[in-house]
Amino acid sequence: MGNLMKAAYLPGNSTVVLKEVEIPEPGHGQVLIRTKASTICGSDIRAIYHEHLGKGPEGYQNKIAGHEPAGQIVKCGPGMRRFKEGDRVIIYHISGCGLCIDCRMGYMISCTSPLRAAYGWQRDGGMAPYILADEKDLVPLPDELTYTDGAQIACGFGTVYEGLEKIGISGNDAVLVVGLGPVGLATLMLARAMGAQKLIGVDVVKERCELALEKKLADQVFISGPDTLDKILSLTGGHGVERAVDCSGNSAGRQLAIRATRK
Numbered sequence: 001m002g003n004l005m006k007a008a009y010l011p012g013n014s015t016v017v018l019k020e021v022e023i024p025e026p027g028h029g030q031v032l033i034r035t036k037a038s039t040i041c042g043s044d045i046r047a048i049y050h051e052h053l054g055k056g057p058e059g060y061q062n063k064i065a066g067h068e069p070a071g072q073i074v075k076c077g078p079g080m081r082r083f084k085e086g087d088r089v090i091i092y093h094i095s096g097c098g099l100c101i102d103c104r105m106g107y108m109i110s111c112t113s114p115l116r117a118a119y120g121w122q123r124d125g126g127m128a129p130y131i132l133a134d135e136k137d138l139v140p141l142p143d144e145l146t147y148t149d150g151a152q153i154a155c156g157f158g159t160v161y162e163g164l165e166k167i168g169i170s171g172n173d174a175v176l177v178v179g180l181g182p183v184g185l186a187t188l189m190l191a192r193a194m195g196a197q198k199l200i201g202v203d204v205v206k207e208r209c210e211l212a213l214e215k216k217l218a219d220q221v222f223i224s225g226p227d228t229l230d231k232i233l234s235l236t237g238g239h240g241v242e243r244a245v246d247c248s249g250n251s252a253g254r255q256l257a258i259r260a261t262r263k
Contacts, residue, residue, distance in 0.1 A: 007020075030076075032073070032132055033131045039068040044067075047065070063121065069131055083140075089138040169243060176245070184248070241262060
């Protein structure tokens with residue numbers, strides 16, 4: 001391993017800048033990870049094309065981009081308690097203080113300590129050959145999952161999982177997902193795994209609807225139109241779905257999710 005690596009930065013002017021930087025050395029309780037996969041989040045797209053509008057926890061501070069990485073530990077600092085060299089890991093994208101109530105409950109994203117830092121935003125992230133990470137932020141990646149699978153889990157799938165846990169999904173439920181991008185497809189996948197008895201997807205893009213059917217993530221899909229609500233009500237005996245999740249970020253999508261939900 002040389003001393004330098006190329007890393008991606010987001011200047012906020014519709015470009016990505018590659019810089020040569022030093023490969024970091026892990027300190028106490030830290031690891032150096034060889035990046036195997038690092039996916040792109042919608043917030044990264046915003047930072048690339050729409051300047052740096054994020055404030056506070058979403059404020060980009062000229063760090064190596066990428067908060068959805070997975071990789072393999074190649075070097076450990078002193079004081080390691082769980083992981084070792086060679087372990088396959090996911091990096092949870094929020095590094096909390098580890099001491100506040102939110103962190104102790106597992107909600108590092110809600111940490112308000114000045115020590116809180118998001119990978120790819122306030123500390124260096126995954127768009128580089130190597131990542132410096134704290135051991136406390138690592139999640140073991142099972143052998144049956146690829147590194148690409150792992151990179152999508154912590155942010156995308158993790159967001160969905162917590163939301164579905166809060167609303168509760170069971171075999172009694174018909175579930176509507178509005179917006180079938182990566183997060184919407186993850187919602188369908190997890191809702192099925194949680195036992196939902198009927199899964200309905202809606203999107204304005206035909207290809208996304210087709211993908212949901214091709215991957216057997218949805219039982220029925222609709223391309224959004226003026227009669228979509230009527231179709232959903234017809235499919236559910238006229239009473240609507242028990243659970244609805246809007247992943248579109250669109251006001252019309254949110255209204256559909258509400259109106260299609262059973263009273």
